[in-house]
Amino acid sequence: MRQRTFALSLLLIWLVFPSLPAAPQVARVAAAANLNFALSEIAERFAKDRGSRIELVFGSSATLTRQIRDGAPFELFLAADEEFPSQLAAAGLTRGAGVIYASGRLVLFAPTGSPLTVDERLTGLSRLVKERKVTRFAIANPALAPYGKAAEAVLRKHGLWDAIRPQLVMGDTITQAAQFATTGNAVGGLVAYSLVLGPGVAERGKYVVIPEADHPPLQQRMVLLKRAGDVASQFYAYIQAEAARAILRKHGYGVPQ
Numbered sequence: 207m208r209q210r211t212f213a214l215s216l217l218l219i220w221l222v223f224p225s226l227p228a229a230p231q232v233a234r235v236a237a238a239a240n241l242n243f244a245l246s247e248i249a250e251r252f253a254k255d256r257g258s259r260i261e262l263v264f265g266s267s268a269t270l271t272r273q274i275r276d277g278a279p280f281e282l283f284l285a286a287d288e289e290f291p292s293q294l295a296a297a298g299l300t301r302g303a304g305v306i307y308a309s310g311r312l313v314l315f316a317p318t319g320s321p322l323t324v325d326e327r328l329t330g331l332s333r334l335v336k337e338r339k340v341t342r343f344a345i346a347n348p349a350l351a352p353y354g355k356a357a358e359a360v361l362r363k364h365g366l367w368d369a370i371r372p373q374l375v376m377g378d379t380i381t382q383a384a385q386f387a388t389t390g391n392a393v394g395g396l397v398a399y400s401l402v403l404g405p406g407v408a409e410r411g412k413y414v415v416i417p418e419a420d421h422p423p424l425q426q427r428m429v430l431l432k433r434a435g436d437v438a439s440q441f442y443a444y445i446q447a448e449a450a451r452a453i454l455r456k457h458g459y460g461v462p463q
Contacts, residue, residue, distance in 0.1 A: 231258045233437035234279055236270040238286035238426065239379035240310055240353055240398040243405070244457035245284065248450045249441075256444070258437040266350040266379045274299060274431065281438035284428040284445075286310065286380070287352035291429040304429030307445050309460040312356055312421065313402050315387045316394035317411040324394070324414045328364045334393065335369050342375045344386035344395030352424060353380040357396035359421040399458035426459075 237245050242264055249260035263270070263280070271290040274280055275297065283300075284307065285291050294300050314331070316322035321339055323330030334340045345361075346354030354376065361367040375391070377383030380398045387395025388402075388410045402413050430442050444450055451461045 231435075231437045232261055233258065233281050233435060233441055234261045234263065235282045235284065235438065235441065236263050236265070236274065236278070236280040237284040238267045238270070239264045239351070239381040240286055240400050241284060242381055242401065243403070244400055244454055244459065247457075248445060248453050251449060251453065252441055252444050255449075256437075256440060258440065260437075260441055264379070264381070266346070267352055268350040269378070279433065281431055281434040282428065282442055283431060284426065285352075286424065286426055287355075288425050288427045289352070291427040294429060294431070298432075300429040300431055301434060302429070304427050305446065306425050306462055307428050308426045308454050310353065310424035310426055311399040311418070311458055311460075312353065312360065312396050312416040312424070313399045313413040314394060314416060315384075315397055315402055315411055315413040317388055317390045317392075319390065320393045320411065322394040324412050326414055326417055328360070328366065331370075331394070332364065332366060335366055340370060340373045340393055342386070342392035343370055343373050344375050344377065344383045344392040344397070346380040346383040346397075347376040347378055350378060351380050351383075353396075353398050354383070356421040356424055360396060360416055363420050403456075403458045 245262060249262055253259050267285045267290045271293060274294060291304050295303050314324045316324050322334055345357035348354040348358045375386050377386060383395055384397040384401040386392045387397050388407055399415060402408055454461050
């Protein structure tokens with residue numbers, strides 16, 4: 207009798223709640239900070255299209271690489287260069303070598319009210335350095351962020367590195383460097399084009415895109431990590447599809463043909 211009553215109770219529960227919706231699957235993705243705006247938009251589009259959620263963690267490529275080596279539960283890594291994914295591949299932590307998904311650009315940015323005149327050849331910055339009117343100048347830390355390494359290359363090419371080095375304020379990520387450069391905490395900075403194109407940023411000052419020949423290419427590679435699940439694999443493929451490529455182009459990136 208008790209078994210029959212229990213069975214009837216289960217039947218009633220099934221009739222009242224015939225099917226509860228399954229919780230959306232989630233993939234944890236590590237991404238270089240220059241992707242803050244672009245990848246957030248891509249992840250939102252992916253969630254709408256596929257019904258799966260992407261949890262994004264942004265940071266410098268060096269910091270994220272260290273965290274992955276230490277066992278952080280990431281499934282996909284989008285770096286700001288090719289070197290850090292290659293290190294992980296060599297350590298046996300990835301599924302293959304991955305692919306280049308975008309190429310980035312640097313800009314020279316000067317906030318409203320800054321004495322810095324922006325130009326491709328950094329003539330205005332050179333003049334300020336000679337006149338000793340550079341209080342602070344922002345770049346990402348070259349030891350942590352590929353965009354910082356590219357900024358150092360630009361300054362060295364124009365003979366400014368040694369003279370401006372004491373005035374450099376270095377962000378741990380390119381996002382932090384962009385905050386310094388765009389909020390008036392520095393006369394300007396060399397920051398990611400993708401961040402300047404973010405909501406409301408360009409209106410804070412003036413900028414010019416730096417010629418690609420002035421620094422090593424910012425070819426950005428992504429790799430699936432060994433723990434990657436189905437959602438991460440789907441997102442990896444989605445980033446290479448046209449919908450995501452269009453978003454990357456909108457945010458100032460070049461994309462592979």
